[in-house]
Amino acid sequence: MDAGLESLYREVILDHYKNPRGHGVIEHADAEAEGQNPLCGDEVSIYVAFGEDGETIDEVKFSGRGCAISQAATSMLMEMTKGRTADDVASLDKEELLAEIGVPLTPVRLKCAMLGLTTLKVALHKAKGTPLPDGLAGFDDLELT
Amino acid sequence: MNAVPKLNAHTLRADFPIFEQQMHGKPLAFLDSAASSQKPRQVLDAMTEFYETSYANVHRGVYVLAERATEALEHARERVRAFLNAPDVREVIFTRNATEGINLVAYAWGLSNLGPGDLVVVTELEHHSNFVPWQFIAGKTGAEVRMIPLDEHGELDLSVLEGIAHDGRVKVVATNLISNSLGTINPVAKLAEWAHAQGAIYVCDAAQGAPHTKIDVQALGVDFLAISGHKMCGPSGASALWGRAELLQAMDPFMTGGHMINSVRLEKTTWGELPHKFEAGTAPMAEAVGLGAAIDYLEAIGLDAIEAHEHELAAYALGRLGDVPGIKLYGPPADRRAGIVSFNFEDIHPHDVAQILDLQGVAIRAGHHCCQPLMQKLGVAATNRASFYLYTIPEEIDQLVDGLHAVRKVFA
Secondary structure, eight states, rough: OOOHHHHHHHHHHHHHHOTTTSSSOOOOOOOEEEEEEETTTTTEEEEEEEESSSEEEEEEEEEEEEEEHHHHHHHHHHHHHSSSSSHHTTTTHHHHHHHOOOSOOOOOHHHHHHHHHHHHHHHHHHHOOOOOOOOTTTTSSSSOO | OOOOOOOOOHHGGGGGGGGGSTTEEOOOOOOOOOOOOOOOOOHHHHHHHHHHHHSSSSSTTHHHHHHHHHHHHHHHHHHHHHTTOOGGGGGOOOOOOOEHHHHIIIIIIIIIOOOTTTTEEEEOOOOOOHHHHHHHHHHHHTEEEEEEEOOSOOOOOOGGGGHHHHHEEEEEEEESSSSSTBBBBOOOOHHHHHHHHHTOEEEEOOTTTTTTTTTOOHTTSEEEEEEEGGGGGOOOOEEEEEEEEHHHSSSSSSOOOSEEEEESSSSOHHHHHHHGGGOOOOOOOHHHHHHHHHHHHHHHOHHHHHHHHHHHHHHHHHHHTTTTEEEEEESGGGGOOOOOEEEEETTTTTHHHHHHHHTEEEEEEEEOTHHHHHHHTTTTTTTEEEOOOTTOOHHHHHHHHHHHHHHHHTOO
16 A cells, blocks of 8 residues: 555544444434535434433434545544533534544545534534534524434 | 547647646546546637737727727637537627526526426436526426436436426426436437427536537527536636527526616616626636637537547446446446446445545546435435546546555455
């Protein structure tokens, strides 16, 4: 494999892609949202169940289809956000997820990588009124599915 | 039978400066011409010369430069007229792109002529540019949109037409000539005839058709036809809509403002003559000159030679791709399609396929190709698409096939 391939499709990405963590659906979830990537038509749904305090993410799952980058990034996100509070995740900096992904992304692939995080923040916004993610902030009237 | 003229793509490539570079240390295999074509030196030179010798705003000044610029723009309009075999040069309207041309018809004709009980008939093969405007205007007027479905070869199933005609008044039939996604060549003359039998107008999206096959609007019997300059070796920003003069005359303007008027008074403004009524604001002048030069370039090669070359490449690509394990090909057989091949590869997402191919110097499109209704029909979110043009050589298809083997290795 040449150097370019090695760096983008490194082992950890392929591992998350082939064995996604938190893949599935939570029935009667406390928060959920569906996101689309208009560039490729990919869709992801995110489901959240809160713990007894109603704030801490007890369980978080995702379903949908996507490329290796979006699926791996969303899988990593599931691991990163479980056990954190809604407020904490709503302010989660995208750099934190990018550091976890650990490979340089072109602007198009950045959208793939951010689909899960954006959708999760929308889910939390709908359930808890936490701030919308960058790019959607200020569009509170937007009809979010 | 006359021998089909041949072009030499290896020689023609020398006209295209873009191929003088490498990508990731490999020769550039550019297989995304259906999205936008590359530009030959002749087109770039024509635009530069216009800027350097003849540039001023058109149709206004009385000085020499303004006259030269106007002459250059109107010469380009005449080149488009001849290219489409349109009866009258006043029927050729410059637009930014084919999307704008279709929107012009949807708004300027549709808003005044559509209402409840009326049907707009499109196909499952449409680019969003020939679907969304109709859906939007139908929503505003109370008309309904119907779709002609595809059969298992990715070709239109015309057996539904009779049923559609019983559902309401068919007022518009809008289809493409060549599908940007599957390469399917649609029976436009037949559809136009059916449309007229219903008392409908027929609108042709020839964005993919015009680069690849000789178009004759009179022989096709269409009412409106939109072309996309940047897909046929012209620059981005200059395209054209052709429409029948009597329809255009009766229509309201699409956009209003400078240049498109006859007289403006506080109480009332009157519209200019065709084509100016539909060309508000300053035209894409240098770009239109570039489009005229692109037409000169294509006609010097010959549209029949370009078409034959693409059929040859499509057959070669379908054959070579068919030998790659795990490939699913979409669309009709090679003899019934233009130089566009859509495929999926095992269960690997097209974005990943295209990204790894890029590292092999191969540029293809991965996505829904602005055809989400079609993707829904195929049961996928996206496909890979390789598309060819007059400068495409078989070696680029070989490079694609080699690249796909590399993709497979990554995901093995």
